[in-house]
Amino acid sequence: MPIDHEFGDQHTELKLSIVEKYLKFFTTALRGKFDELWYIDAFAGTGSRTVRHEERAAGLLDAGEPERIEQRRGSARIAVDVKPPFDFIVFIESKPSYVEALQELAANHLNRRIVVIKNDANDALKSLIAANSWRSTRAVLFLDPYGMQLEWSTLEKVAATKAIDVWFLFSLAGLYRQATRELSNIDEHKRAALTRMFGSDAWEQELYPKTMREDLFDGISEEPRRRSADVAGLEAYARSRLETIFATVLKPLPLPLHKKPQRFSLFLCISNNDPKAIGLATKIGNHILKAGSSS
Ligand SMILES: C[S@@+](CC[C@H](N)C(=O)[O-])C[C@H]1O[C@@H](n2cnc3c(N)ncnc32)[C@H](O)[C@@H]1O
Structure with a gap:
């Protein structure tokens, strides 16, 4: 069997x-x-x-x-x-x-x-x-x-x-489930899985690059880190x-x-x-x- x-x-x-x-x-x-x-x-x-x-249900023909x-x-x-x-x-x-x-x-x-x-x-x-x-x-x-x-x-x-x-x-589905859009949403478990799969934590910078924003009142600050790469x-x-x-x-x-x-x-x-x-x-x-x- x-x-x-x-x-x-x-x-x-x-x-x-x-x-x-x-x-x-x-x-x-x-x-x-x-x-x-x-x-x-x-x-x-x-x-x-x-x-x-x-x-498949029977039909007329x-x-x-x-x-x-x-x-x-x-x-x-x-x-x-x-x-x-x-x-x-x-x-x-x-x-x-x-x-x-x-x-x-x-x-x-x-x-x-x-x-x-x-x-x-x-x-x-x-x-x-x-x-x-x-x-x-x-x-x-x-x-x-x-x-x-x-x-x-x-x-x-x-x-x-x-x-x-x-x-x-x-x-890829496994990857986009772990590598969520916002870096801040990736918990320790997902972070470890991504590092194990890619061999180092370089993915963090490569997929979620740091970008700075200039604000009239607050000066220069870091933008929330987002993944721009699509599927x-x-x-x-x-x-x-x-x-x-x-x-x-x-x-x-x-x-x-x-x-x-x-x-x-x-x-x-x-x-x-x-x-x-x-x-x-x-x-x-x-x-x-x-x-x-x-x-
Ligand atoms: C998609 S199936 C493979 C199907 C297979 N290539 C075929 O055509 O019949 C994935 C298999 O990996 C096994 N598996 C899951 N995690 C594993 C691991 N860490 N080491 C070895 N096998 C694993 C599962 O039990 C499952 O049988």
Whole structure:
């Protein structure tokens, strides 16, 4: 009996199809060129996705349909199915029942090297990266958190390998919820989350610059600090931060595609600074993202 994991909607379908296309390109293009090709899913889910189709009432010309539950492949299952196959697959997941589902997926593919790690994504990724030499290993890492769980210090370690391409579903909604319009409304909890996500408290000055006001009676005083960046500005800010550690960060795909407000930005970040590797990953990544944006 598959475990229920309902999440996302149409944008989830698009996100997964984009990642799947890149995974196929990756193993096809790099097969035989490196000792090992890895796939790492740091927020792996269960391997499947429950899609609920609501009941449709019968009409004059239409018999209607009862409620229907469909199981579709999640990212973990998609990665297992990729051909040519990855040499090694790592699933990281913190929720125990989801970990069990992933273990079942691995048990159904005993001829494959699949590891399931039950841990926080940040801790697990840091340990995994430290325990491996990245000289002759190349990997794709998929970061698909619900919100702002990913820490900057983790991304720094990933980028420093110069061997990992990262598909990162960045939660813009998480960001604009924490980075409220008025700086004074950001409590300690939100402040800490933003600093963890951006790696330092520089966001405070960069997103909420100090401005002075000259008043005839009071003289010069500081204006209340407000965020002027809108959703597009926040996305640009996130991209500029990622560009400080990755060799290349492609223009992200806004998701959902046809519905406002934008809630996510799907980034491809390339850590390898070899111009040939950057050229190839950029060409294919942009091609896949462009096809996705016109779907
Ligand atoms: C959006 S879902 C991932 C869906 C998955 N990519 C798929 O296509 O099936 C996010 C997952 O991250 C897990 N998660 C949340 N916080 C986590 C953390 N700190 N470390 C590891 N996993 C976490 C959740 O339990 C959930 O399964």
